[in-house]
Amino acid sequence: MNIDLDIEYYKEQLQAKEDMLARTTNYLIETQNDLEEKNKKISELYKDTLDSIDVAQHIQESLLPDVNILKSYFKNAAYFIKQKALVGGDTIFIKNNNEGVQFGLLDATGHGIPAAMLSISCTLLLRELSSSVELKDPKSLLNLLDYQLEKAFDIDNKLSVAQAEGIILGYCSKDNTLNYCSAKGKGFLVSKSGEIVELASIKKSLGDLNKVKLYNISIDLEEVQKLIIYSDGLTDQFGGENDTRFTKKRFKNLITEHFDKDAETFANIIAQEYQTWRDDTAQTDDISFIIIDF
Amino acid sequence: MKILNFEFDLVHQNPYASLYYNEEFQLAICKADQDYIPIAHFKSTFLFVSEMIKTKPIKHFAFDKRNLRTFHQPSMEWYFAVWKPEVKTEGLIHHYKILPSEPWFAKSVQAGKHEIFQKYGEDIVEGITITYVNTLEDVLETIQKTN
Numbered sequence: 001m002n003i004d005l006d007i008e009y010y011k012e013q014l015q016a017k018e019d020m021l022a023r024t025t026n027y028l029i030e031t032q033n034d035l036e037e038k039n040k041k042i043s044e045l046y047k048d049t050l051d052s053i054d055v056a057q058h059i060q061e062s063l064l065p066d067v068n069i070l071k072s073y074f075k076n077a078a079y080f081i082k083q084k085a086l087v088g089g090d091t092i093f094i095k096n097n098n099e100g101v102q103f104g105l106l107d108a109t110g111h112g113i114p115a116a117m118l119s120i121s122c123t124l125l126l127r128e129l130s131s132s133v134e135l136k137d138p139k140s141l142l143n144l145l146d147y148q149l150e151k152a153f154d155i156d157n158k159l160s161v162a163q164a165e166g167i168i169l170g171y172c173s174k175d176n177t178l179n180y181c182s183a184k185g186k187g188f189l190v191s192k193s194g195e196i197v198e199l200a201s202i203k204k205s206l207g208d209l210n211k212v213k214l215y216n217i218s219i220d221l222e223e224v225q226k227l228i229i230y231s232d233g234l235t236d237q238f239g240g241e242n243d244t245r246f247t248k249k250r251f252k253n254l255i256t257e258h259f260d261k262d263a264e265t266f267a268n269i270i271a272q273e274y275q276t277w278r279d280d281t282a283q284t285d286d287i288s289f290i291i292i293d294f
Numbered sequence: 295m296k297i298l299n300f301e302f303d304l305v306h307q308n309p310y311a312s313l314y315y316n317e318e319f320q321l322a323i324c325k326a327d328q329d330y331i332p333i334a335h336f337k338s339t340f341l342f343v344s345e346m347i348k349t350k351p352i353k354h355f356a357f358d359k360r361n362l363r364t365f366h367q368p369s370m371e372w373y374f375a376v377w378k379p380e381v382k383t384e385g386l387i388h389h390y391k392i393l394p395s396e397p398w399f400a401k402s403v404q405a406g407k408h409e410i411f412q413k414y415g416e417d418i419v420e421g422i423t424i425t426y427v428n429t430l431e432d433v434l435e436t437i438q439k440t441n
Contacts, residue, residue, distance in 0.1 A: 013330040016366040020402050023367065027405030 053113070057086045060116055063123050065094035065103075073101050073171055076293035078267035081286075088286035089115025090231050093126045093168070100135045100173045103290065105185065106166035107231040109205070111286050121152070122164050135170035138181040139216045142168055142206060146183070146214075149207035163207035167199065167229050178219040178227075183209070187229035188252070189219065190259045196252055199229070226259055226266075227292040233285030234270070239277040245284075246277050263291040295323075297430045306342045310335045313342060319437055321354040322346065323430065329363040336369045340377050347384045355381070356390040356433045363394065367406050374410050374418060382422055389424045390433045 060083075070077035079092050089108030094101065106126075108118040125148050126141065133141040145164075153162030167185025171178045180187075182201035189197045204212045219227075230251075237246045251270075258269050270289065295302045295314050302323060306313035310331040314323040322343055331339075346352065359365070378389070393400050411418065427433055 009330075009332055012332050012366070013364055016330065017364045019367055020364060020406075023409065024398070024402040024405040027408055028401070 053086050056113070056116060057083075060087050060120060063120060064092060067094075069094050069096050069101060070103060070290075070292065072096075073173060074292050074294060076263040077291065078263040079288070079290040080267050080271055081288040082271075082283070083116070083286045084111040084233070084283045085113075087113060087116035089119045089164070090233065090286040090288040091119045091123045092288060092290060093123060093130075095127060095130050097131070097135070100171045102130050102133075102135060102138065102141065102168060102170045104138070104166060104168035104180075105229050105231060105288055105290055106164045106206075107233070107286065107288070108164040109161050115286070118153075118162055118164065121162075122149075125149075125152075126168075135172045136177065136179050137216060138168040138170045138179055139214045141170075142166075142181050142183055142214050143209075146206045146209045153207070163205040165205045166231075167201070169227075169229075176221060178221055179216045180219065181214050181216050183214060185229065186232060186235075187227065188255060189224050190226040190228070190255060191223045192225045193223075194256060194259055196255055196259075221294055224294050226255075226263070226294070228255065228289060230289035231285075231287055233283075233287035234274060234289060237274060237278055237281075237284045237287070239279055239281045243281065246274065250277075263293045267291050298434050300434065305346065306339060308335045308339065311339045313339055315346070315350065315352070317350065319354060319434060320351045321356065321433070321437065322352050323356045323358060323433075325358040326361045329361060331362070331366070331369070333366055333369045333372075336366070337372065340373065343386075344377065344380060344384075347381055347386055352381075352384075352386050354388045354390065354433070354437055355386055356392070356427075356430065358392045358430060359399075360392055360394050363396075363399070365399075365402065365406065367409070370403075370406050371410055371413075374407075375414050378419070378422060387422050388437075389422060390436065391424065391426050392428065392430070392433075393426065 064081065067077055067079055081090055081092055083090060088111045091106050093106065094103040106119065106122050108115045108122060122145065125145055129144045129148070130141055133144065149162050149164070165184030167180060167182040167187055169178060169180040180199065182199055183204060183206045185199070185201055187199035189199065200217055202212055202214060204210065235246050235248045235251055238244065239246065254270065254273055258266050261269065274287065295304065300316055300318065302314035302316045304312060305315045310326070310328045312325045312327055314325065324339055343352065343355065393403065425436060427436065
């Protein structure tokens with residue numbers, strides 16, 4: 001290769017290198033500007049979404065009932081609710097009239113915004129429907145709710161997953177009777193001696209009863225010290241050393257250990273135990289529970 | 295040149311690039327031998343393929359750029375806008391590329407392609423597959439898998 005050719009080769013290569021460097025630099029600047037613009041838009045969208053959820057959270061929390069209503073009928077009462085994503089599918093229902101109080105807990109399918117919409121619908125439906133149902137007949141209230149969920153959310157056309165599991169109780173103060181009806185709702189009765197009895201339930205959710213019959217069960221209050229109803233977000237929570245579920249067994253052990261504590265103290269203990277178990281693990285599901293002392 | 299026990303014939307060579315061919319794979323390989331290929335040699339190497347394809351079956355083409363440290367945008371533009379569409383009409387539609395391991399080179403190629411696509415539109419490569427691989431062995435394995 002002669003010197004002239006060598007010079008031409010290096011001149012072309014140098015020109016190509018300069019050109020390549022300039023083009024790549026411009027491209028990277030363009031890409032960075034593009035990313036910054038997109039990042040700005042995403043941040044704005046994220047802020048808008050968070051603001052909306054923040055308002056939605058306030059709306060959902062404003063529907064939560066006053067625990068003092070329960071306290072006026074029972075020795076003590078407490079409830080706890082913590083949605084997984086600011087808003088969620090768990091809801092607490094309490095409504096009283098001249099004869100007593102209806103109360104319960106519902107856990108709508110899923111979590112987040114869709115579950116919250118369903119949960120709010122359930123709350124409003126329960127408020128509306130409860131006035132036409134006798135205290136001693138929580139079954140009818142859940143039947144009506146099931147009917148309304150199917151009707152309102154068009155389940156026949158398979159467009160909806162509007163389902164909820166839960167339990168409703170009716171306390172009649174005149175004759176001191178307590179009846180409940182459960183559709184996959186979860187709960188325990190604790191006797192004065194500490195014996196724990198699980199509340200019976202059908203295995204179908206509201207909105208999906210599909211001709212399965214609900215039934216009322218009467219609770220003999222003579223020997224009962226505590227009633228605890230809860231959503232499965234508590235027992236399903238992952239955590240602990242091996243990242244396992246909290247489990248019903250651990251919950252029952254907690255009850256055995258603390259059943260003699262008053263409802264409010266016990267509610268705080270459960271909340272603390274839950275948090276200790278969970279630690280840094282993400283919340284698995286919405287959680288809620290109600291405790292009544294007799 | 296032997297790749298995975300398959301013999302490739304050296305069919306063309308200049309001081310900057312070598313061209314190999316294997317009929318069984320219907321594959322031609324252009325291997326950059328220097329850190330830069332001047333445009334005149336670049337074009338002559340690829341035009342050799344354009345001529346070769348008229349007499350020999352070539353469905354696959356691999357460009358091994360691992361020795362390159364500089365690429366020439368006008369060469370790349372010609373390669374995309376003129377040569378590729380020309381050999382596509384002759385049935386050469388599967389292209390394989392091996393880039394140097396330096397990330398900045400890949401980024402520069404991306405910048406160059408971006409400019410070409412802006413100028414000619416992305417449909418310039420329509421009907422052509424471009425597969426990035428790490429070695430020539432990968433090219434053969436890819437062809438074997440798809441056959």
